[in-house]
Amino acid sequence: MIIFGTKGYLYQLAILTLVCGQCGNPSAHTLRKRVTKFTLFFVPLFPFSTKYATQCTFCGAEQKVTEEQAEQLRAQAAGQDGQGYGQPQQQPYRP
Numbered sequence: 001m002i003i004f005g006t007k008g009y010l011y012q013l014a015i016l017t018l019v020c021g022q023c024g025n026p027s028a029h030t031l032r033k034r035v036t037k038f039t040l041f042f043v044p045l046f047p048f049s050t051k052y053a054t055q056c057t058f059c060g061a062e063q064k065v066t067e068e069q070a071e072q073l074r075a076q077a078a079g080q081d082g083q084g085y086g087q088p089q090q091q092p093y094r095p
Contacts, residue, residue, distance in 0.1 A: 014077035022061035
C-alpha cells in the first residue's frame with residue numbers, strides 16, 4: 001500500500017504599508033507565499049504549487065501577486081526597515 005497526498009506551507013515574507021485596493025485605507029499588508037508539496041508516506045518531497053498574495057490587516061482582503069511582484073515588494077520592505085522577513089512560519093493552510 002502506498003500513501004501519498006499534499007501538504008501546504010504558509011511563509012510570511014514581509015510586512016508592508018500599502019493603500020488597500022478594497023477598503024482604501026493605508027494599512028499594513030502581509031506578503032505571503034503558499035507552497036503545496038507532494039508527500040509520500042507523510043514525507044514532503046517536492047513543491048508542485050507556489051502562490052504569492054498580499055493581505056490587508058485592516059479589512060482582510062487578499063490580492064494575488066506574481067512572483068516578480070512579490071520580489072519587488074520584498075525588496076521594498078527591506079528598504080523600509082533595513083531588514084527583510086524571510087523566516088518561514090510553516091503553518092499548514094486549508095485552501
